[in-house]
Amino acid sequence: MNSETILEKQGSVCIDVIGTKKNTEYAHILSKDACKFLSALVTQFAARRDELLDLREVRQAEFDGGALPGFRQDTQRIRDDKSWKVSSIPGPLQDRRVEITGPVDRKMVINALNSDAKVFMCCFEDASAPSWDNMINGQINLRDANNRSISYYDMDKNKHYQLNDDPALLIARPRGIHLPEEHIHYNGRAIPGCLMDFALYFFHNYQTRAKQGLGVYYYIPKLESMEEAQWWDDIFSFTEAYFGVSTGTIRATILIETLPAVFQMDEILYAMRDHIVAMNCGRWDYIFSYIKTLKNHPDRILPDRHEVGMDKAFLNAYSQLLVRTCHQRGALAMGGMSAFIPNNDPQIMQNVLDKVVEDKRRESKNGHDGTWVAHPHLVATAMDVFNQHLKGKVNQLGFDSSAVDEVSAARLLEPCSGGRNQAGVRKNIRIALYYIEAWIQGVGCVPIYGLMEDAATAEISRASIWQWIHHGVKLDDGQVFTTALFRTWLTQELDTIKAEVGEARFDKGRFLETARLFDEISTSAEFAPFLTLPSYPLLLGENLNQK
Ligand SMILES: CC(=O)SCCNC(=O)CCNC(=O)[C@H](O)C(C)(C)COP(=O)(O)OP(=O)(O)OC[C@H]1O[C@@H](n2cnc3c(N)ncnc32)[C@H](O)[C@@H]1OP(=O)(O)O
Numbered sequence: 001m002n003s004e005t006i007l008e009k010q011g012s013v014c015i016d017v018i019g020t021k022k023n024t025e026y027a028h029i030l031s032k033d034a035c036k037f038l039s040a041l042v043t044q045f046a047a048r049r050d051e052l053l054d055l056r057e058v059r060q061a062e063f064d065g066g067a068l069p070g071f072r073q074d075t076q077r078i079r080d081d082k083s084w085k086v087s088s089i090p091g092p093l094q095d096r097r098v099e100i101t102g103p104v105d106r107k108m109v110i111n112a113l114n115s116d117a118k119v120f121m122c123c124f125e126d127a128s129a130p131s132w133d134n135m136i137n138g139q140i141n142l143r144d145a146n147n148r149s150i151s152y153y154d155m156d157k158n159k160h161y162q163l164n165d166d167p168a169l170l171i172a173r174p175r176g177i178h179l180p181e182e183h184i185h186y187n188g189r190a191i192p193g194c195l196m197d198f199a200l201y202f203f204h205n206y207q208t209r210a211k212q213g214l215g216v217y218y219y220i221p222k223l224e225s226m227e228e229a230q231w232w233d234d235i236f237s238f239t240e241a242y243f244g245v246s247t248g249t250i251r252a253t254i255l256i257e258t259l260p261a262v263f264q265m266d267e268i269l270y271a272m273r274d275h276i277v278a279m280n281c282g283r284w285d286y287i288f289s290y291i292k293t294l295k296n297h298p299d300r301i302l303p304d305r306h307e308v309g310m311d312k313a314f315l316n317a318y319s320q321l322l323v324r325t326c327h328q329r330g331a332l333a334m335g336g337m338s339a340f341i342p343n344n345d346p347q348i349m350q351n352v353l354d355k356v357v358e359d360k361r362r363e364s365k366n367g368h369d370g371t372w373v374a375h376p377h378l379v380a381t382a383m384d385v386f387n388q389h390l391k392g393k394v395n396q397l398g399f400d401s402s403a404v405d406e407v408s409a410a411r412l413l414e415p416c417s418g419g420r421n422q423a424g425v426r427k428n429i430r431i432a433l434y435y436i437e438a439w440i441q442g443v444g445c446v447p448i449y450g451l452m453e454d455a456a457t458a459e460i461s462r463a464s465i466w467q468w469i470h471h472g473v474k475l476d477d478g479q480v481f482t483t484a485l486f487r488t489w490l491t492q493e494l495d496t497i498k499a500e501v502g503e504a505r506f507d508k509g510r511f512l513e514t515a516r517l518f519d520e521i522s523t524s525a526e527f528a529p530f531l532t533l534p535s536y537p538l539l540l541g542e543n544l545n546q547k
């Protein structure tokens with residue numbers, strides 16, 4: 001670290017900020033009082049976060065040993081008691097027919113807020129690579145979005161951006177609990193990145209939002225258990241007490257995007273009943289989690305990624321159970337993301353719209369109260385589908401799911417058949433390479449082969465590769481997928497990428513170190529639980545060298 005780097009000890013504050021104070025804006029985000037609050041949270045909650053991560057490992061070891069996830073016996077009474085409900089949903093959060101998602105990039109924040117979606121889910125997580133600059137600038141952008149002063153000038157386009165009169169409702173998504181923030185230390189260790197995102201967003205926005213009649217709203221990603229939900233709920237209560245604001249100022253939407261969590265939805269709603277307003281089908285991480293959780297189960301290996309859609313039985317069961325569980329408890333049930341993105345070719349664009357309509361129809365018929373889109377040009381299409389289905393209502397809280405077949409553990413875990421093609425493997429290799437290469441340079445969401453790729457979708461590609469190698473999967477053309485075959489194809493697909501992007505871009509980029517990392521995590525005996533963990537040092541190396 002060079003002379004710009006600071007090590008800040010703030011009196012009684014326990015954390016060390018090891019970032020750069022680039023300008024007064026950075027200093028404002030990391031003000032003494034903001035750091036004091038963050039420090040209080042870290043002091044109170046970081047150790048329990050470590051225990052929760054340990055518990056994940058214990059549970060995973062059981063699944064690796066042959067056990068299957070299932071509904072918990074020790075919490076049966078929470079599920080059986082049909083009398084309890086979550087707190088009532090505040091007015092501004094009742095209409096969530098279409099939510100646009102995107103990273104914390106300044107121009108995209110403005111575009112998303114102006115997109116006519118009801119909600120903008122602004123993401124420090126799947127859609128953002130957590131470089132220091134991205135994370136701090138993201139806080140600056142969201143502060144300015146909340147106080148409506150945000151503007152941006154795009155030099156290349158000679159275009160000025162500012163908010164329109166009726167922006168979407170902002171919900172922030174902090175990082176998952178597994179990701180460290182290496183620029184802030186506590187007792188010599190990186191703090192949980194999620195605490196930084198949560199704390200700084202609350203600190204800088206709760207007063208502004210209160211003046212607008214709004215609470216502070218979060219999407220919480222990648223939970224695996226009711227204990228993790230309780231951890232977050234305790235953080236919310238601690239924060240409300242710390243700032244002397246009323247219970248329920250903080251409202252959370254929980255992504256049900258891991259296989260263990262789908263079996264604990266009642267329990268999660270119960271643990272968070274003072275703060276939770278909705279759950280969401282985070283389908284991409286969910287598919288990834290199905291692979292990860294059941295990675296040692298040869299009878300549940302998923303087929304080619306592009307054959308695993310929401311029409312598959314195990315995914316439809318997940319959507320149906322989430323709707324039923326949420327509505328029984330008075331919470332909204334959000335749908336998820338179709339990964340198709342707009343295209344300039346009218347024929348391809350029509351296909352994209354058809355796919356989005358098909359997906360949103362399925363969700364609205366299943367009873368979801370709203371859905372996600374990845375791009376402003378898809379908001380109107382998704383809105384039309386939900387409007388047609390909702391017939392003047394803004395959600396389906398009264399949706400009758402009694403006709404839905406019982407959603408058993410067996411249905412949630414149902415094996416999924418489909419192709420195991422060389423073309424699919426090669427595409428997974430290229431997607432993983434393209435995505436990781438972008439991520440380690442600070443870009444967390446990229447268009448690849450006509451689809452939105454982010455940290456969740458890319459996980460599916462790389463996890464499949466690991467699983468297929470480790471089970472020696474026989475491909476449809478008769479070849480057995482081995483480490484040697486993977487390495488041959490990895491080399492060949494690097495050449496394909498070179499041809500696709502051109503030699504200059506390839507040489508300037510970081511494809512070779514990406515390939516080394518990808519080779520390592522695909523062929524190692526141990527499965528890396530998250531792609532972003534081994535990739536994080538590469539992201540940091542780049543940034544620290546720049547400073
Ligand atoms: C699994 C999950 O977690 S899903 C949630 C996480 N994923 C996301 O949030 C996806 C967000 N989407 C995106 O990042 C982008 O749409 C991408 C990367 C997929 C495609 O990006 P691009 O190819 O650059 O889009 P494109 O060139 O069509 O953009 C056109 C315009 O729309 C804007 N735009 C595109 N997507 C978004 C978005 N999600 N939010 C705001 N603005 C957007 C662009 O900024 C651009 O604006 P401009 O014309 O003013 O310059």
Ligand SMILES: O=CC(=O)O
Pocket residue numbers: 126255257281282283284285286336337456
């Ligand atoms: O976060 C959403 C997902 O699909 O993953």
Ligand SMILES: [Mg+2]
Pocket residue numbers: 126221222255257282284285456
């Ligand atoms: Mg996700």
